[in-house]
Amino acid sequence: MQVGRHQTFKTEDAAFVLQDAIDASDVIGRWEYDVQNDRACADAMVAMVFNVDPLLARSGTSIDVFLAGVHPEDRERTTRQFERHVQSGGCWVFEYRVCSADGVIRWIVDRGRITHDAEGRPIHGDGVLVDVTRMREEERSGDLEDATAARHPLERAAEHCLAFQRTIHELPEPLLQRMSDMMLIELGMALAKVASKPQRSPLN
Structure with a gap:
């Protein structure tokens, strides 16, 4: 993998801007990928998270520039998953950690898809990133039960669906894997609609 050009943002201002924007909505932003020309584009929030x-x-x-921002312990697995789905096409849901511009390690869910042309060649990809760091921290702290009661029902459903999806992907069941991916994608889109109702950050 090539090491891409990264911009380091270590100032307090950058840390506050990034965290405030993420707090305003768990939906980080969108990305697009021109597969044939290996050209990935994303908004400022996605860039700072990576x-x-x-x-x-x-x-x-x-795309290697963005993959270089994935946590070293997750990078090889995430790269393999991404390359496999580029070749096979269709939708996916990945969960991995990233090393953000403010020095914070975040957990994100990446919901994307790759489209192929009539000859079966991958041509275009797009997706949405959702920050699930808070949920992971609650799991580690043991406060998940109390926090769950206060969360939106869609967030609780997404939490259980994530666990289901991770388990299903350990099995050699392509149909069940696709069904679990699609369920998580639908839940993610519903969550995005809920999250878009409050005032959005100026960075989005």
Whole structure:
């Protein structure tokens, strides 16, 4: 994997801007990928979460630049999953950690899809990123039961669906895997609609 151009944002201002924007909505942002030209584009929020220069992300760069922002312990697995789905096409739901511009390690759910042309060649990808760090922290702290009662029903459903999806993907059952992926994607889109109702951050 090539090491891409990263922009380091270690100032207090960058940390506050990024965290405030994520707190406003768990939906981080969108990305698009021109497969044939290996050109990935994303908005400023996605760029900062992956510790990529926002100007570079806006104009487009190699997908390797974004993959370099994935946590080292998750990078190889995530890269393999992404490459496999580029070749097979269709929708996916990945969960992995990223090393963000403010120095914080975040858990994200990446819901995406790759479309193929009439000859079966991958041509275009797009997706949405959702921050699930808070849920992971609640699981580690043992406060999940109390926190769950206060969360939106869709968030609780997504939590159980994530656990179901991870388990199903351990089995050699392609149909069940696709069904679990689609369920999580539908829940994610419903959550995105709920999250879009409050006032959005200026970065989005």
